[in-house]
Amino acid sequence: MKISASGIESAYALAKKRYEDLGVDAEAAMARLKKVAVSMHCWQGDDVGGFENESGLTGGGIQTTGNYPGKARTATELRADLDKAMSLIPGTHRLNLHASYAELGGKKVERDQLGPEHFKNWLDWAGENGLGLDFNPTYFSHPKANDGFTLSSLDENNRKFWIDHGIICRQIGAHFGKTLGTPCVTNFWIPDGYKDIPANRKVHREILRDSLDKIFAAPVDQHHNLDAVECKLFGIGSESYVVGSHEFYMGYAVRNQKLLCLDAGHFHPTEGIADKISSILTYLDEILLHVSRGVRWDSDHVVILSDELRDIALELVRGDFLSRVHIGLDFFDASINRVAAWVIGTRCMIKALLYALLEPHQELCRLEAAGDFTGRLALMEELKTLPFGAVWDYYCLQMGVPAGTDWLAEVRKYESDVLSGRQ
Numbered sequence: 004m005k006i007s008a009s010g011i012e013s014a015y016a017l018a019k020k021r022y023e024d025l026g027v028d029a030e031a032a033m034a035r036l037k038k039v040a041v042s043m044h045c046w047q048g049d050d051v052g053g054f055e056n057e058s059g060l061t062g063g064g065i066q067t068t069g070n071y072p073g074k075a076r077t078a079t080e081l082r083a084d085l086d087k088a089m090s091l092i093p094g095t096h097r098l099n100l101h102a103s104y105a106e107l108g109g110k111k112v113e114r115d116q117l118g119p120e121h122f123k124n125w126l127d128w129a130g131e132n133g134l135g136l137d138f139n140p141t142y143f144s145h146p147k148a149n150d151g152f153t154l155s156s157l158d159e160n161n162r163k164f165w166i167d168h169g170i171i172c173r174q175i176g177a178h179f180g181k182t183l184g185t186p187c188v189t190n191f192w193i194p195d196g197y198k199d200i201p202a203n204r205k206v207h208r209e210i211l212r213d214s215l216d217k218i219f220a221a222p223v224d225q226h227h228n229l230d231a232v233e234c235k236l237f238g239i240g241s242e243s244y245v246v247g248s249h250e251f252y253m254g255y256a257v258r259n260q261k262l263l264c265l266d267a268g269h270f271h272p273t274e275g276i277a278d279k280i281s282s283i284l285t286y287l288d289e290i291l292l293h294v295s296r297g298v299r300w301d302s303d304h305v306v307i308l309s310d311e312l313r314d315i316a317l318e319l320v321r322g323d324f325l326s327r328v329h330i331g332l333d334f335f336d337a338s339i340n341r342v343a344a345w346v347i348g349t350r351c352m353i354k355a356l357l358y359a360l361l362e363p364h365q366e367l368c369r370l371e372a373a374g375d376f377t378g379r380l381a382l383m384e385e386l387k388t389l390p391f392g393a394v395w396d397y398y399c400l401q402m403g404v405p406a407g408t409d410w411l412a413e414v415r416k417y418e419s420d421v422l423s424g425r426q
């Protein structure tokens with residue numbers, strides 16, 4: 004059932020007053036929210052398959068599960084699905100592309116030979132829709148990564164191939180950034196690691212440092228491209244040792260002033276990333292987040308409005324970090340409608356930010372500084388049941404996207420009109 008606009012407006016009027024009583028300006032919160040761009044990942048739409056060949060996601064220790072019908076088979080279909088998803092999400096956002104989503108026109112182009120021309124359609128589409136682009140070299144689903152090693156491989160030829168891929172991707176990223184007038188974050192994640200106990204942990208880390216140094220030595224304009232490195236604890240098939248661990252990349256990022264990418268699924272299963280943000284931003288200007296949801300392992304479930312997500316958003320707002328943190332999403336679920344997955348996850352990210360922007364932060368800080376931890380806890384708990392949903396619905400209404408679950412009817416229609424025709 005469609006929610007009526009007048010119902011949303013009257014609920015909002017009451018909610019606004021309730022927040023005002025706490026010294027919070029709901030209008031100002033929404034105005035700030037409007038400016039936040041979330042980088043939506045292309046890979047939710049086709050189960051991290053990419054368009055280089057038929058085989059889809061192979062290796063790398065990441066996995067999609069499920070076979071919900073309607074997966075995008077071409078870049079054109081993927082863009083159509085993204086258009087649909089984006090039309091149901093308030094605000095103007097970004098698209099995060101992987102190199103494996105190059106459009107090669109039926110030709111075989113190796114990953115060390117890619118160029119901006121292979122992403123022309125993506126770039127045109129982003130420009131037409133006012134979207135920024137982010138980018139990722141693809142270090143998985145490739146014969147040269149089959150032994151589990153890429154940039155830290157002991158094989159010099161392999162390494163050279165992957166170094167060249169990295170350099171080319173940074174150049175492509177800079178081209179995106181320059182063309183679109185907003186810097187592209189190019190994020191490096193590699194799967195390298197061992198299933199079982201390594202005899203020589205050190206050698207791969209030294210090699211990885213050397214490979215990264217070579218990649219980043221290539222001159223690329225920082226105004227157009229920002230480099231990020233993503234750490235990880237373990238993957239399927241790399242349970243005992245991941246070369247690019249947290250300590251490895253934190254050291255690398257701090258020494259070389261690169262962005263560190265924190266993926267919510269890349270730490271111990273009970274460890275959140277919210278508390279890490281202000282620590283790392285003490286030493287780095289900017290970071291990248293991969294907002295994800297691990298269930299028992301780094302399972303990349305669709306992001307929901309969990310405590311963990313709220314904590315991340317609260318940290319971004321409380322620390323005034325929104326301009327220093329690039330928010331990317333990283334989840335992939337093939338067991339539900341893929342367009343719906345994007346919509347749910349992205350809307351939840353935005354919702355969490357709205358929740359955080361509606362917090363009476365100064366008052367909480369005042370209580371804390373005065374040593375009134377009782378008052379701090381009491382107020383924090385009270386905030387959870389304020390009429391936040393009424394502000395969210397109103398925000399959607401203002402932004403011209405469906406409120407409540409009204410978006411679902413549109414996804415269902417798209418499923419029967421478009422997705423169901425895909426075999």
Ligand code: RNT
Nearest residue numbers: 046065139192266293333
């Ligand atoms: C893998 C990393 C990485 C990938 C994407 C597809 O564990 O999280 O970010 O999910 O590059």
Ligand code: ZN
Nearest residue numbers: 233266293333
């Ligand atoms: Zn990630």
